[in-house]
Amino acid sequence: MMLESYALSSIGSALKPLPADWPGGFWWHWLVFTIIAILFVLLMVLFFTYFERRAMGRLQARLGPNRCGPFGVIQPIMDAIKALTKEDIVPYNADKVVHWLAPAVAFVPVLLVFVVVPFSNGAMLADLNVGILFVVAISSLSALGIVMAGWGSNNKYSLISAMRAVAAVVSYEIPVVLSIASVVLLAGSMSLNDIVLAQNIPFILMQPLAFLIFFIGASAEINRSPFDLLEADSEIVAGFHTEYSGMKFALFYLVEYAEALLLSVLITTLFLSGWRGPLLPPWLWFLIKVVAVFFVLVWVRTTLPRARIDQLMALAWKFLFPLSVINLVITAIEVLAWPGGVPWPMLFVNIGIMAVLIVSWSRLFKFGWGRVKVEA
Amino acid sequence: MAIKTEPFLLNIGPQHPSTHGVFRMRATMDGEVIVDMEPVFGYLHRGIEKLAEERTYNGFVSLTDRLDYLSSMSNNFAYCMAVEKLAGIKVTERCEYIRVIMAELQRIASHLIAVGAFLNDCGAFMTPIVYMIREREKILDLFEMVSGQRLTYNYMRVGGLSQDIPEEFLPALDKFLEQMPRWIDEYDQLLRQNEVLLARSRGVGILPKETAINISASGPVLRASGVKWDIRKVDPYSVYDRFEFDIPTGACGDCYDRYRVRVEEMRQSLRILGQARKQLPGGEFQTPVVQPVHLPVGEVYGHIESTRGELGFYIVSDNSIAPYRCHIRAPSFLNLTALRDMVVGWKIADAILIFGSIDIVMGEIDR
Numbered sequence: 001m002m003l004e005s006y007a008l009s010s011i012g013s014a015l016k017p018l019p020a021d022w023p024g025g026f027w028w029h030w031l032v033f034t035i036i037a038i039l040f041v042l043l044m045v046l047f048f049t050y051f052e053r054r055a056m057g058r059l060q061a062r063l064g065p066n067r068c069g070p071f072g073v074i075q076p077i078m079d080a081i082k083a084l085t086k087e088d089i090v091p092y093n094a095d096k097v098v099h100w101l102a103p104a105v106a107f108v109p110v111l112l113v114f115v116v117v118p119f120s121n122g123a124m125l126a127d128l129n130v131g132i133l134f135v136v137a138i139s140s141l142s143a144l145g146i147v148m149a150g151w152g153s154n155n156k157y158s159l160i161s162a163m164r165a166v167a168a169v170v171s172y173e174i175p176v177v178l179s180i181a182s183v184v185l186l187a188g189s190m191s192l193n194d195i196v197l198a199q200n201i202p203f204i205l206m207q208p209l210a211f212l213i214f215f216i217g218a219s220a221e222i223n224r225s226p227f228d229l230l231e232a233d234s235e236i237v238a239g240f241h242t243e244y245s246g247m248k249f250a251l252f253y254l255v256e257y258a259e260a261l262l263l264s265v266l267i268t269t270l271f272l273s274g275w276r277g278p279l280l281p282p283w284l285w286f287l288i289k290v291v292a293v294f295f296v297l298v299w300v301r302t303t304l305p306r307a308r309i310d311q312l313m314a315l316a317w318k319f320l321f322p323l324s325v326i327n328l329v330i331t332a333i334e335v336l337a338w339p340g341g342v343p344w345p346m347l348f349v350n351i352g353i354m355a356v357l358i359v360s361w362s363r364l365f366k367f368g369w370g371r372v373k374v375e376a
Numbered sequence: 377m378a379i380k381t382e383p384f385l386l387n388i389g390p391q392h393p394s395t396h397g398v399f400r401m402r403a404t405m406d407g408e409v410i411v412d413m414e415p416v417f418g419y420l421h422r423g424i425e426k427l428a429e430e431r432t433y434n435g436f437v438s439l440t441d442r443l444d445y446l447s448s449m450s451n452n453f454a455y456c457m458a459v460e461k462l463a464g465i466k467v468t469e470r471c472e473y474i475r476v477i478m479a480e481l482q483r484i485a486s487h488l489i490a491v492g493a494f495l496n497d498c499g500a501f502m503t504p505i506v507y508m509i510r511e512r513e514k515i516l517d518l519f520e521m522v523s524g525q526r527l528t529y530n531y532m533r534v535g536g537l538s539q540d541i542p543e544e545f546l547p548a549l550d551k552f553l554e555q556m557p558r559w560i561d562e563y564d565q566l567l568r569q570n571e572v573l574l575a576r577s578r579g580v581g582i583l584p585k586e587t588a589i590n591i592s593a594s595g596p597v598l599r600a601s602g603v604k605w606d607i608r609k610v611d612p613y614s615v616y617d618r619f620e621f622d623i624p625t626g627a628c629g630d631c632y633d634r635y636r637v638r639v640e641e642m643r644q645s646l647r648i649l650g651q652a653r654k655q656l657p658g659g660e661f662q663t664p665v666v667q668p669v670h671l672p673v674g675e676v677y678g679h680i681e682s683t684r685g686e687l688g689f690y691i692v693s694d695n696s697i698a699p700y701r702c703h704i705r706a707p708s709f710l711n712l713t714a715l716r717d718m719v720v721g722w723k724i725a726d727a728i729l730i731f732g733s734i735d736i737v738m739g740e741i742d743r
Contacts, residue, residue, distance in 0.1 A: 060506040156386050160408065160724070225501055226572055234394040234497045235725045305572045306499020308725045309408055 033125035037114040044290070045257040046076040051291070052257075052298050059302045083250035091154055091243050098152030103244070103251035106145025109138045110258040117265050118193040120275050120282035131192040132184060132270075136177055139262060140221070142255060143169040146230065146240050149252070153243035161230045161239030164309055168220055168229065171313055175320035176217040179210040182324075182331040183270050186342060196274035204271040205347045209327045209354040211271045213320050218266065220312060222259035225301035227312055234306075264293040318365045323357055383411055386724070390419050394497045394728045397738030401715075401727070408723045413716050420742040428702035433459050433671065434534050436702070441528035443704065444740040446489055449482040449519070450682040452532035457613060458678025458689040459534045463671050470659045471536045472615045477549070477652050478522070478531065479680070480645040484556070485515040486683035487596075487638045487645075490735040494635055495567065497732030498576055499725075504567065511559050514552050521545050536662030546653070553650055560642055568636075577631040581718045581730030584629060588714065595685025597711045597734055600637045601629030607681035614680075619651045631733040638735075670695050684708045684735060704743060708736035 050065070050073060057064025065072035090099055116131040118124040128134050143165050150162020184190055186206060187198035195203075204211045220227035231239035241252040268274055268289040277285035307315070330353060334342050389400035398419035404412040424443060428436045440455045441448040453475050460467060467475075489512060492505030516526045522541050523531040531538055567573060583593070588601040598605055606623045608616045624640030626633025671693040679688035685707025694700040711734050719727040 056501075060503050061510055062506060156384065163407075226499065228499070229725075232499060232725065234499060235728050237393060301501055302503045304500065305495060305570065305576060306725070307572060308576060308723060310723070311575055 030125070036119070037117070037125055038111065040119070041111055041114055041258055041261065042254075044261050045254055046080075048257045048261060048294060049076045049079070049253075051294065052301075055295060055298045056302050059299065080250065083247050083253075086246040088246040088248060089243075093154045094243065095152040095154065098148045099243075100152075100248075102145050102149035102152055103248045103255070104145070105148055106142045106255045107251050107258070109141040109145075110255055110262060113139050113262055114265070116192050117269065118196060118274060119286055121193070121197075124193060127191055127193050130190045132180055132190045132195070135192075135262075135266065136173075136180065139259075140169055140173055142259070145255070149244070150240040153240070155243050157236040157238075157242050158240045160236050161242075164229045165223075165240065167309070168223070168227070168312060171316035172217045172221045172320075175213050175316060175324040176221060178321075178324035178328050179207075179213040179217065180270065182207055182210045182328045185328070185331050185335050192269050192274075196269055196276060199273035199276065201344050201347065202271060202273040206342065206344075206350060207271070207327070207331065208347075208351050209323060209357065210331075211267075212354070212358075213324045213327070214270070215267065217316070217320055218263045219297065219300070220316070222263055223256070224260060224263070224297055226304040226307050228301075228306060229309055229312060232306055260294060260297055261290070263297070264290045267293045314365075319361060323361060326357060381406070388724075388727070390416075394732060396493065396732070396736055399731075399736070399738055399741075401719075401731075403719075403724070403727065405724065408725075410719055410722060410724060410727050413719050413727070415712065415715055417738070418742055420738045422743070424743045425702055425704060429698055429700065432669070432697050433699070436699075437533060438528070438530040441530055442739055443706065443743065444682065444684065444687070444708070444737045445527060446737050447482045447486045447683040448527065448529045449478040449531065450486075450680060450687060452529065453479050453614075454678060454680045454682065454687045455689050456532045456534050457680065458676055458691050459671070461678050462674060462676040462691060462693055463534070465535050465663055467536055467663055468660045469615075469657045470540075471661050471663075473652050473656045474537060474541060474661065475532060476614055476616065476619075477649060477656075478519075478529075480648050480652070481515050481518060483645045483683045484642050485512045487642050488512045488515075490596075490683075491563075491635060491638050494631075494729070494732045494735070495573070497728050498573060500573075504563070507563070511556070514555070518545065518548055518552065521548065533662070536660075540661040546656075549649075549653060553646060553653065556646055557643070560639065560646075564639065574632065576726075576729060577635065577733070579628075580631045580722065580726050581733060582628055582630045583714050583718055587717060588629065591710060591713045593685065593711050593714060595681070595683070595707050595711065596634055596637045596641060597685065597714070599623065600626035600633040602626060607679055607686055611679070613678075615652075616648075618655065619648045621647050631729055634733040634735075669697055671699075679705065682707055684737070684740070685711060704740075706740040706743065708734070709741045712736055712741060 053075070054064040054072070065075040068074045068078050090096060113135050115125045116128050116134055118127075146165040147162045150158040150160075150165065153159075183195065183203055186203060187195040189195060189198065223230040229235075229239075231241065236242075241249055244252060268286065272289045272293070274289075275282035275286040277289075280288075330350075334346060338346075383404050383406045386403045386405045387400065388403055389395040390398040395401070398417075400416040400419070402414040402416060403410045422442070424439055427439055431439065437452055437455060440451040443451050456475075488508040489505075492508035495504040496502060519529055519531075520526050522545060523529040523538065525531075583597065583601050585601045585603060588598050588603060593601075594605065594607075602625050604623050604625050607613070608621075609623060621644045624637050624644065626637050673693055673695045675690070675692040677688055677690045679686050681687075686705065687707055688705035690701075690703040690705065691699045692701040715731065715734065718730050722730065
């Protein structure tokens, strides 16, 4: 299924002259885009770690890394070398196999997802007609790696973190998928490339509520602040990777940033019209939007305190879930009412609906109290 | 089918990012909820009370720095005041004013760290504490001018100060007094109405008025529970009766109130500082009498409103060169006794928050 369709296309101008009937076209395409996808993930993760530390430094009235190379740009490489050369410690009573497998189980799904991401028009490894479904299905697999790490470490903090991971993924998957569904309704296709092509107006304007729900839900799913409960350093030390060191720890670090990259890429593709944009080449537009979304993530992380686990659940079930259902229904009605495509003036209506819903919902529901009655 | 569950024991600390030193909570957990909690401390015990019996009266001042290392000036102040009370020394006007200025600067510096660390416990990833440390640096610069130190100042002496304030101190103080209110306003703007902070700290870890009085809590923890009790007002020492200032109190004694009370206290300290700066008289900074070596037989209790509450030194003298016994009433130690009642039933994240809002310093608890 993954390999059934292939459109030899371009990533940047470098590959543009390649004709579609290149000898051995399929394998050539497969090779080039596998390398591109892996390089894209690894290089962007390296860049993101640098970018986040640097941006966070500026937001926190300090400098951030600035000693290795000009402006500290080779700091991520130094970190990678350090992680590779460090001693790998496995706790005495750990479940060795699970402990060893967990980082790989967490990392591989995140890498797989980039198979269906269009970097430019049709420039993707596999243009799946169920692309977004593939993304949703595969990306939530990496929670399994986190649970394995939490269980295998034989550490109570890790275990608490793993339980939180399960709870968060199960709850947030639903609003996220429902908000994606309303985008799919508008676009009329599940292929990520078709979704981009359908966005003559970026869907962030046509689907503002879905965008907010997706942003909040997905950042909770990938444990970004203010929902970084899995590695809440002030509560449960480092959560599921407390007992990891060396390259295994670095892999979890990689997963964290690869997931942040995935979130940025998905928001870019689903809501910010992906690679489309005037003047600049498509791949550059794509990168600019991805980095811009990531900057918002960094900004949120430095600004907000952390929510509590019951508040995290309440937010998912009391706020995001009903709102995403309502949004899906409204979108479905709109799509039915205008079969040739929803007209752009509807965006004002949608923004109005979003404002009314958010205000009324915040009046209706509260987080509730967190104290549990304990018998003496 | 009911799943069989059982509570488990979780050791929070002594090596944990948010235990503010080497404090340990043996928490019995039911999933995320704390059903029982036993505080364990003593990891930082250095025998300071015993060491006092082997030092001269002035020689112990440098050890008081090590008690509550975030408010060394207040500790110096309290100790020197107690000894002076016993020896019957009256310090000069200028010395009193400089001491008050130092104590209030120290209160601001300490509350900055308290509020920053509280927000850090709340999960605001380092941002508030970094900004608050930036402001604290300005105060540390002032302290460095007068004492040459940035953490353990060892500035006050029995009967006065180690040295007079240098001439560049007052202009720098004026500049600080001018800037600081704006910074506090800035924090308020960013944090006071922060939705996540409100959700996390409102109604969390309520310390009722009666409990607070029963455990003899003091300082911001007591005042947040709505008790208007401040040694500076109820038993004015030094020259505090000459200043106008209010005692901020909280409404219900939750974590948010404790945070608000600290922020308001910083404003009040600035008010005191402004007045003390205006009234600062000239003259000697030290009493011209010879330093006492053998204090008269007797006992004395001197207490001040330190940054964390009532800091008292109980000194017994037998006319030797050292105190026969020196007991320290450490405010964070007594405030901490409320911890178990406050955290039981809350989740682990709240426990950390409540613990942070009490604002303890282990150096003072273990002594």
